[in-house]
Amino acid sequence: MRALIWKDFMANRVLWIGGLALILLPYLLCALVATISYKGQAHDWWYIFANAPGISCMISFLVVAMVGGVAIAGERPDRSSEFLAYLPPSRAAIITSKAMVGIGVITVICLLNMFALYVIEEVKTKEVLERMKVVYGAICSSAILIFGFAWLYSSFLKNPIYSTGLCIATVLLFWMLFAFVYDTMNWGSNHMVIFTPLATVVGIGAFVGGIFSYLHRVEP
Amino acid sequence: MIQATSSDLAIELVGVTKRYRRNTAVRELSLQIPKGAAFGFIGPNGAGKTTTIRMIMGLLPMTAGQGNVLGINLNSGQDQVKRYVGYVPEQHFIYRWMRVGQVVRFCRSFYETWNDKYCSELLDLFGLDGHQKVKHLSKGMVTKLALVLALAHEPELLILDEPMAGLDPLVREEIVERVLHSICERKRTVFLSSHTLSDVRRVSDVIGIIHEGQLLTVAPTEQLVSGTKRIRAVLEEGQQPKESPEGTIWNRVQGREWLITVKDFTSNTVERLRSANPLQNIEVIDLGLEEIFKDYIRGAEVAA
Structure with missing residues (x-):
């Protein structure tokens, strides 16, 4: 299993490094813009810099979609999945390793965003922390939803670009559908109370579906 | 053709059939290959050679029939088979981003029988440098690496599916002379599928001819050549x-x-x-x- 995890981590190391750079880029750019437009008031600088987590979060979702998209389909364009198929590890071991690496990476991404928000929102009171919990829930459930769909598509599509693209389209559709139903049904003010568990359940369902699809697929 | 008990057989297929929708790739194929034999499997393109090999490897489920490889039932122990079989496919899809040494270490972790000394000997024999990236190797060198990976765990059965396709005659000669003959001398079972009939003739004790998914004949090489x-x-x-x-x-x-x-x-x-x-x-x-x-x-x- 260690060898498989090493392989899955190393095979996409460019994505991990590039994704991390993309996630950190908004902080750097916001800090740069804030410094250039700094007029002597500390809160002005902080006000501009506080835009970074939101932008970073959106980029993170894109990175999560790519992580899920390449997880399985990433080995199909160069047909290295065939080389792996000739080796003794079972498909269950192969998928477990991919899941561990994928889940590990999105956990790091979520924690990174949550930590940045914690620092920037200056969580000092209970009220702020309660408000942040809702935001944290939205970030994590969205990440699970995106990863789940990307993983599902990755399990049967031949190219990670297709799985990532289809995942983004599906998640956008899910968000739009949720917003439409939410507005139509008039469910009240805190839509995150519904969105967070729903997105989590759907995301986990897609992830399990991806595992099932991979295990029952004859490859190559 | 060959009378042997199940325990003496490396490969035993009985009435194996593989269908893809309406197309039958392999039709009621029955084959017995004793342990230690060198079997040459020949047939035109699309005859069902690779499909048969993939079923033997446990990569492809059979539509009908029974199969045992080294005593392991193919319908229940597909993953087990790969531990004891060395496989060299026609095309090699070894991780291009890995270095030769990394590929070797990666594969070594899956085999209990991996022989480091033998692996080093083979790497030296083929002039493979552990620091070279796979993507920088020529086609011939990648084939040699695939052979090293297939042989270093000292498999009981070596399956070669068009291993010499696209290689120049010198490399082919080297592989046949230095490797395949030494494998045969070690009394390992070799299953060689190839279009290069001169290589098949040199290596194989027994030859099988397949056409449109049907086995036309299986006979000892000398009997086939001298008796036809x-x-x-x-x-x-x-x-x-x-x-x-x-x-x-x-x-x-x-x-x-x-x-x-x-x-x-x-x-x-x-x-x-x-x-x-x-x-x-x-x-x-x-x-x-x-x-x-x-x-x-x-x-x-x-x-x-």
Whole structure:
């Protein structure tokens, strides 16, 4: 299993490094813009810099979609999945390793965003922390939803670009559908109370579906 | 052809069939390969060689039939089979981003029987540098690396599916001479599928010919080559052949010339042919494996 995890981590190391750079880029750019437009008031600088987590979060979702998209389909364009198929590890071991690496990476991404928000929102009171919990829930459930769909598509599509693209389209559709139903049904003010568990359940369902699809697929 | 008990067999297939929707890739194939044998598997493109190999490897489920590889049932122990089998496919998809040393270490972790000393010897023999990236290796060098990976865990069964395709004659010679012969000497079972019939002839003890998913023949190499003859008969003026000899694989009449390829040829074959047909002249011609192979295929196509 260690060898498989090493392989899955190393095979996409460019994505991990590039994704991390993309996630950190908004902080750097916001800090740069804030410094250039700094007029002597500390809160002005902080006000501009506080835009970074939101932008970073959106980029993170894109990175999560790519992580899920390449997880399985990433080995199909160069047909290295065939080389792996000739080796003794079972498909269950192969998928477990991919899941561990994928889940590990999105956990790091979520924690990174949550930590940045914690620092920037200056969580000092209970009220702020309660408000942040809702935001944290939205970030994590969205990440699970995106990863789940990307993983599902990755399990049967031949190219990670297709799985990532289809995942983004599906998640956008899910968000739009949720917003439409939410507005139509008039469910009240805190839509995150519904969105967070729903997105989590759907995301986990897609992830399990991806595992099932991979295990029952004859490859190559 | 070969009488052996299950425990003596490296590969045992009984009535194996593989269907893809309406297309039948392999049709009721039965085959027994004893442990320690070198089996040559030949057939035209699309004959079902790779499908058969993939079923033997446990990569592809059978539509019907039973299979045992090294005593492991293919319907229940597909993953187990790969631990004891070394496989070199026609095309190599080894991780291009890895270095040779990394590929070796990666594969080593999956085999309990991995022999580091033998692996180093093979790497040295083939001039493979552990620091080289796979993507920088030539096609021949990648094939050599694939062979190292297939051999270093000292498999009981080595399956080679067109391993020499696209390689220059020098590399091919090196692989056949240095590697395959040494494997055969170690009494490991070799299953070689190839279009290069000269290599098959040199390596194999037993040869099987497959066409359109059906096994046409399985015979010891020497018996196949020495026992298959072409008879060139000249018919008497205005006469037609009346009866083909027993064991006819393929025959063709062109004018007065009648060409017949027969298996299990004996001196009686000529006598019987002469007595049953109005012939002026008979000539018996020795055939090479390539001609024998072609005649089996032609005969099967005519029969179909």
